[in-house]
Amino acid sequence: MKKIITATALSLALISSFSWADAGKTDAMQTATNSVTAQQLKDVALIAEQGFNAMHNIQYARLAIFGGKTDLAMKLTDQAAKLLADDSIEWKDFVKQAKDPALTKNDSYVVIDATISLAENYVVTPEKQSAIDKANEKLRKGDKKGALEELRLADIAVNETEYLMPLNITRQAVAKAQQLLKDGKYYEANLALLSTEEAIVVNSETLIDAN
Template identity: 60%
Template sequence: MKRILTVTALSLAMLSGFVSANTPATSASQAAISAQQIQELSKIATQGFDAMRTMQYARLAVFNANPELATKLTEQAAKLLAADASDWKNFVKHAKDPALTKNDDYILIDSSIAIAENYVATAEKETAIEKANEKMKNGDQKGALEALHLAGVGVNETQYLMPLNQTRQAVSKAQELLKAGKYYEANIVLRDAELAIVVDSETLIDVN
């Protein structure tokens, strides 16, 4: 079983290819990404994650024969996905394989970092992991990766990308179906939206 570093790593997505739509994708610009941009990314990611989770709760409500609750939850998901003060398109993230995210605006909604599958524990590596966790807790993502790299610890990152337009359309369609009393069909639409999430994995530190 892979050991997970003790942070969610949304801000570390900045180090693995995320830039806002208004920022050129260069090493210098990535290094200069501000704390405010990281905070905005976290806000958008949380909003997208909450929308997807609310859609899952709506499906559960349908299974529990509670269409009224399912309708309310779907309305809540629609509000979370609606345009607001933050421009969603400023936070579009492309998968490592461009073909996976070429047909929509994909938003990062969750991210995790794990030790590589071939990890073999040693005292030095365990110390490096503890040091990296402390650095990441303090916002020093670069220092965390450097500590792991020096100790020869392989690190993989997994990002979950939500197709914004497709998800909005699915929620809108589910609202129509629920209103028409087509609860099973609404559940299928919401399920398909959940399955449309792209899981993109990338090796941040390769020690092979």
């Protein structure tokens, strides 16, 4: 199992991306997120927050269906549709190709979340912790390239995983789910919503390759 970067190397997340999933886990982190501007977050990571929130609404709508709360399921699905239809943001800013071009040639795949992890075989040693400390110090000074170099010299592999949502497919599936919910076809609506989750493409890249 990959080991997600912990507090000793938390600032390494600034190398490439910010995880919206992690941001929603605690009130303290959410408060910190709310204290910065949308532009600042955009400068840190090209992640479509609206896409992420829409997917969460979809997941909760499915739970609501099976909890017998169909009115809530309809409301959550409507909210997801509204987020996905909102063209006030530049969706193209978040588009990225998956490693397999065949997966993304017929749709616009937008990044809705991202995480950074250390290699699966990562083992904490005094030498490696020292390298992480040096990398953190360089990041504090704004030297991102220097931080990456410190990790590379210490033979610490760093991987980034992005979650890509097909925008058009997701919009169509949510619209279908809306109609099915109106028709009282709740199980079928659940399947339509489930298809949006199954369409997510997980794209992993190595930022630093261990020697």
